[in-house]
Amino acid sequence: MLKGARVELTDLEVEALGTRGFFTRPFFIGNEAALAARAEALARAESGVLHAAGIRRGADKTQDSSVRGDLIGWVEPEPDTALGALRERFALLGRALSEGAYLGLGRFDLQLACYPGGGAHYSRHVDAFPGQSNRRATAIWYANEAWKTEHGGVLRLHPKDLPPVDIPPMLDTLVVFLSERIEHEVLPTHARRLALTAWFYGRDSG
Numbered sequence: 691m692l693k694g695a696r697v698e699l700t701d702l703e704v705e706a707l708g709t710r711g712f713f714t715r716p717f718f719i720g721n722e723a724a725l726a727a728r729a730e731a732l733a734r735a736e737s738g739v740l741h742a743a744g745i746r747r748g749a750d751k752t753q754d755s756s757v758r759g760d761l762i763g764w765v766e767p768e769p770d771t772a773l774g775a776l777r778e779r780f781a782l783l784g785r786a787l788s789e790g791a792y793l794g795l796g797r798f799d800l801q802l803a804c805y806p807g808g809g810a811h812y813s814r815h816v817d818a819f820p821g822q823s824n825r826r827a828t829a830i831w832y833a834n835e836a837w838k839t840e841h842g843g844v845l846r847l848h849p850k851d852l853p854p855v856d857i858p859p860m861l862d863t864l865v866v867f868l869s870e871r872i873e874h875e876v877l878p879t880h881a882r883r884l885a886l887t888a889w890f891y892g893r894d895s896g
């Protein structure tokens with residue numbers, strides 16, 4: 691990966707974002723950088739620092755994994771690591787989305803999510819609710835080498851008035867969508883599935 695290289699959106703990506711609300715890019719950082727970032731993400735997942743996402747239910751605050759079955763953790767990597775370089779690419783992507791697609795994005799959070807397999811999934815949802823100034827754009831980067839169809843775990847997007855679109859979580863695939871507009875879900879996953887998600891907030895939000 692070239693240090694400091696710009697991230698630019700293609701005309702097709704800008705158009706897709708405007709009309710369908712999402713685009714995908716099959717190779718975001720290149721194979722070598724992707725393998726290095728994957729290794730660091732995997733090490734984090736295996737170190738036990740991630741915690742069950744779930745959905746809190748009732749007074750006893752038990753985790754309900756019938757809605758989402760992933761383990762998550764925020765990622766604030768050191769700059770001179772592979773995940774640090776990936777984070778920088780996300781920052782450049784945010785700038786490109788602001789300049790190229792006029793999204794007016796500001797800061798972003800970066801999260802590592804691991805679906806352990808065994809049918810873990812995430813039910814259909816939106817990442818942000820319309821009208822509130824919160825998450826505007828979601829960018830997800832997948833870290834799974836040799837992902838097979840039988841592993842399931844596709845991201846299913848539900849663009850308005852269009853048929854659903856399935857995206858296999860293959861190494862170095864990037865998907866970007868409008869957080870308020872695109873309903874989506876993770877279908878049951880039968881192998882360990884790693885993803886890094888950046889949620890970009892509006893420039894006007896705190």
Ligand SMILES: O=C(O)CCC(=O)C(=O)O
Pocket residue numbers: 803812817830844845874875876885887
């Ligand atoms: O990992 C994915 O493909 C999507 C996860 C998701 O929708 C979320 O964490 O909000």
Ligand SMILES: [Fe+2]
Pocket residue numbers: 815816817874
């Ligand atoms: Fe989501």
